[in-house]
Amino acid sequence: MLHRNSSIVAAEDIEAGNMKPKFQDEPTLPIFLKFREVTYKVSIKKLTILSGISGSVNPGEVLALMGPSGSGKTTLLSLLGGRVSQSSIGGSVTYNDKPYSKLLKSKIGFVTQDDVLFPHLTVKETLTYAARLCLPKTLTRQQKEQRALDVMQELGLERCQDTMIGGAFVRGVSGGERKRVSIGNEIIINPSLLFLDEPTSGLDSTTALKTIQMLHDIAKAGKTVITTIHQPSSRLFHGFDKLILLGRGNLLYFGKSSEAMDYFSSIGCSPLIAMNPAEFLLDLANGNINDISVPSELEDRVQNGNSGRESLTEKSFPVQEYLVEAYEKKKLLDPVPLDEEAKGKVLRGKRGASxxxxxxxxxxxxxxxxxxxxxxxxxxxxxxxxxxxxxxxxxxxxxxxxxxxxxxxxxxxxxxxxxxxxxxxxxxxxxxxxxxxxxxxxxxxxxxxxxxxxxxxxxxxxxxxxxxxxxxxxxxxxxxxxxxxxxxxxxxxxxxxxxxxxxxxxxxxxxxxxxxxxxxxxxxxxxxxxxxxxxxxxxxxxxxxxxxxxxxxxxxxxxxxxxxxxxxxxxxxxxxxxxxxxxxxxxxxxxxxxxxxxxxxxxxxxxxxx
Structure with missing residues (x-):
């Protein structure tokens, strides 16, 4: 487990002689990410993908973006990670109270849903090439290669370091190991922000839980972690610090994941049977209120609104409208004030290889x-x-x-x-x-x-x-x-x-x-x-x-x-x-x-x- 990132060495530890850094590297720059009333439209089809999304996530926290397929969670992740043209974004997204800039690229790690790796390279070769390409010119080749070895050790990849990654026609590492290599490729630069798109997709429940625990360990090292998640188990769900629930591009909930069930109970929505909290929230976001107790006002809306509507998508409108209105009236968390010390931090780009x-x-x-x-x-x-x-x-x-x-x-x-x-x-x-x-x-x-x-x-x-x-x-x-x-x-x-x-x-x-x-x-x-x-x-x-x-x-x-x-x-x-x-x-x-x-x-x- 990642109890401590090897590239992040506290000054007092070094002065006391308890720990010697393997090479000189800056500690993780804490970045507070805030976004207010974010909207995103596809200009060609004039389609609104995201509408009025607000939230925040701080260093040391893991924020989960959850919602049904097509709810806009991957778009929001890409938008926050700077992967979407800034000209098409409405609202504000700030990093330590400053807008996105190219200097942030060296502080951001982005793990895509599909593991984009070369199948015929070994785990060690993959991480070593990433280190040699991305780490600053001030480090020697030996120091960069050592950083790759450190990351392998941190992610528990030593056993398979000489195994090929593999692919459709090439036998290689397991799915969980492949995902760890993808994460290792991103954290090798010691990013301040780590974005992950469906990191547990295709993994069994035990491997998925280990992956989320690993993300928590990464966050504890001073990083800000944001991940999309489709339908987590109850153990995974309770492991997140904060949660954003989306429905058709609208914000249905932003707050602590541990308080999500209490919030929906407070607006009259609660499960009638024992349910995984994530399953309950996704049913609501989809407009499915079977086995869910809802207030009479919502029941009336559903009965009146569904008359004449045939498609499942149209039938979900009354439920989503009610949830959006309810959240607007009773927001749990507004973006917190920025830490003054972090506000003064200046982003400096690191020049990699020539x-x-x-x-x-x-x-x-x-x-x-x-x-x-x-x-x-x-x-x-x-x-x-x-x-x-x-x-x-x-x-x-x-x-x-x-x-x-x-x-x-x-x-x-x-x-x-x-x-x-x-x-x-x-x-x-x-x-x-x-x-x-x-x-x-x-x-x-x-x-x-x-x-x-x-x-x-x-x-x-x-x-x-x-x-x-x-x-x-x-x-x-x-x-x-x-x-x-x-x-x-x-x-x-x-x-x-x-x-x-x-x-x-x-x-x-x-x-x-x-x-x-x-x-x-x-x-x-x-x-x-x-x-x-x-x-x-x-x-x-x-x-x-x-x-x-x-x-x-x-x-x-x-x-x-x-x-x-x-x-x-x-x-x-x-x-x-x-x-x-x-x-x-x-x-x-x-x-x-x-x-x-x-x-x-x-x-x-x-x-x-x-």
């Missing part, structure tokens, strides 16, 4: 996450088997006759097509698969988008060198292509340029659409068009569509390979004049950088949280 350090960390993390792909037998089998088939079909091809030269030109075209097709359909998965992680980490301001983009697009380069090298070693010598070091090197360079251009197209399509099915469909159409316009099937393309071949990397790669292989052998092949190939090289380089620039700009335009 751009180069971010790039190196993200490159290393990406390489480790995808190492199972790099060393999988599937891509090697696919490439080598294709190379062997080509070698057998074009075995010892002879270019001394026009027919033989034409046949070998077909092989050259297939090489251009294969290394234009294969990388596109590998690259389109890159950004859509990591969309949730990118959203989460960008919202936390963990790194610059440019550092992530460069790391993500270069961490695949090792495999990009290995596979074409193996492919060419097999095909080149089985088919009697031009055997000498210079043509072989130029052939490899041409194929590599084609791979980078095709990868860029795949990255751009994936970044623009951010949907694997849509991206695959669009990529199929584009690649097929590029292949048909590649200069082998149709030599004379109609003028109105001839522009397609000039943006086709297959076309430029095919022409360049012909020039590499047959320079000095023929003056032209299939209408391609054999010259130095500078035009084709320039075209491929422009595509390499142009497609990647398009992908980067598409990621920049992507709204966080979408």
């Amino acid at each position: 751009w180069w350090e971010q790039y190196c960390i993200l490159f290393s993390r990406g390489f480790k996450e995808r190492r199972h792909e790099y060393f999988s037998w599937l891509p090697f089998t696919q490439v080598l088997s294709t190379a062997v088939v080509l070698g057998l079909l074009w075995w010892r091809s002879d270019i001394r006759t026009p027919r033989g030269l034409q046949d070998q030109a077909g092989l050259v075209f297939f090489i251009a097509v294969f290394w234009g097709f294969f990388p596109v359909f590998t690259a389109i998965f890159a950004f859509p698969q990591e969309r949730a992680m990118l959203n989460k980490e960008r919202a936390a301001d963990m790194y610059k988008l440019s550092a992530y983009f460069m790391a993500r697009t270069t961490s695949d380069l090792p495999l990009d060198f290995i596979l074409p090298t193996l492919f060419l070693l097999v095909v080149y010598f089985m088919t009697d292509l031009r055997v000498s070091p210079y043509p072989f090197f130029l052939t490899f360079l041409t194929v590599f340029l084609c791979i980078l251009a095709a990868q860029g197209l795949g990255l751009a399509i994936g970044a623009i659409l951010m949907d694997i099915k849509k991206a695959s469909t669009l990529a199929s159409v584009i690649v097929m068009t590029f292949m048909l316009a590649g200069g082998f099937f149709v030599s004379k393309v109609p003028v109105f569509i001839s522009w397609v071949r000039y943006i086709s990397f297959n076309y430029h790669t095919y022409k360049l390979l012909l020039k590499v292989q047959y320079r000095g052998v023929a003056t032209s092949i299939n209408g391609v004049r054999i010259d130095n190939g500078l035009t084709e090289v320039v075209a491929l380089v422009v595509m390499i950088f142009g497609y990647r620039l398009l992908a980067y700009l598409s990621l920049r335009r992507m709204k966080i949280g979408t």
